[in-house]
Amino acid sequence: MRVLLLVLVLFTQAPRLDAAQSSAAQFLNLGFGARALGMGEAYTAVADDISSIYYNPAGLASGSEGRELSFSHAFHLQDTAVSQAGFMRRPYAAAITYFSAGELEGRDASAALTGNFTARDVAAQFSRGFKLGPFDAGLSGKVVSQKIKSSGATSFAADAGLLYRFKGTPYSAGLSVVNLGTRVKFEEESFPLPLKLKAGAAAKFASTRLLLALDAEFPNDGPAAARLGAEYKGLDGIALRFGYRTTASAQRDAVLGRGFGDSVSGVAGMYGFFAGAGFVHAGFSLDYALLPYGELGTAHRFSVGMKF
Numbered sequence: 001m002r003v004l005l006l007v008l009v010l011f012t013q014a015p016r017l018d019a020a021q022s023s024a025a026q027f028l029n030l031g032f033g034a035r036a037l038g039m040g041e042a043y044t045a046v047a048d049d050i051s052s053i054y055y056n057p058a059g060l061a062s063g064s065e066g067r068e069l070s071f072s073h074a075f076h077l078q079d080t081a082v083s084q085a086g087f088m089r090r091p092y093a094a095a096i097t098y099f100s101a102g103e104l105e106g107r108d109a110s111a112a113l114t115g116n117f118t119a120r121d122v123a124a125q126f127s128r129g130f131k132l133g134p135f136d137a138g139l140s141g142k143v144v145s146q147k148i149k150s151s152g153a154t155s156f157a158a159d160a161g162l163l164y165r166f167k168g169t170p171y172s173a174g175l176s177v178v179n180l181g182t183r184v185k186f187e188e189e190s191f192p193l194p195l196k197l198k199a200g201a202a203a204k205f206a207s208t209r210l211l212l213a214l215d216a217e218f219p220n221d222g223p224a225a226a227r228l229g230a231e232y233k234g235l236d237g238i239a240l241r242f243g244y245r246t247t248a249s250a251q252r253d254a255v256l257g258r259g260f261g262d263s264v265s266g267v268a269g270m271y272g273f274f275a276g277a278g279f280v281h282a283g284f285s286l287d288y289a290l291l292p293y294g295e296l297g298t299a300h301r302f303s304v305g306m307k308f
Helices: 002-014 249-256
Strands: 068-076 081-089 092-107 115-133 135-148 151-165 171-181 185-186 189-191 196-203 210-219 225-235 238-247 273-282 285-292 298-308
Touching: 115 151, 135 185, 151 185
Parallel strands: none
Antiparallel strands: 068 081, 068 298, 081 092, 092 115, 115 135, 135 151, 151 171, 171 196, 185 189, 196 210, 210 225, 225 238, 238 273, 273 285, 285 298
């Protein structure tokens, strides 16, 4: 009950938490694996696989025994890339995320070229799930390291979550707070981590092999958002996924280039929508997610998993 009350207090304080500041370590907002991303990251109340370590560590408290290993890579935007690896043996899990910004062009205050440089971010975390009365609960600790050219910064953060699965029904509900930690300081300036408070509900219908999920998300550096997700496993060994995230109209117009005379169309213009597919055979899984980002392009996420 103390953990539940703490989470509820954090939710009520969400609009006050660094509301006027930009957050550092934005790579922590890029998701984990391809399955959850294909569902629009509506995953707080799903949390039934290794992706729990990112979305809601309470998912580690119960579930199938055995080990799960996952590798993920994203061909992201503008030559950036995200690579991830995770290992789970309930109730424990560990993961590492590596983000590369590629090669960047350096210029001085007068715009003269100073040579290229690189930027990279790394996050390593360890999580544990446990039972808390009728709830599944979980905690994560993580170390976040960022480096831009010759400047670097290190911060520490924690995640916490609760999950309740209604016995005898297909329904579940979850709460989580992620990236609650120290500020990131570069040179003389410091910035908060991208703190998020999330609440979700899900329904998994065994008869139709359909999973539906809904999340409400409250970030410290932007407006609240809703996420919708669906997964259909009616095909032998194949899963189809769809997701949607709400965005502020001004942000959407900017990403799609509206008002500048050159609005984006096609797949890239479906900003806010997510899609994905997965294949499972003999304990091995292969997943893919498509993420349109308007004028910035389209990101592709691939994941390979193994249960043993």
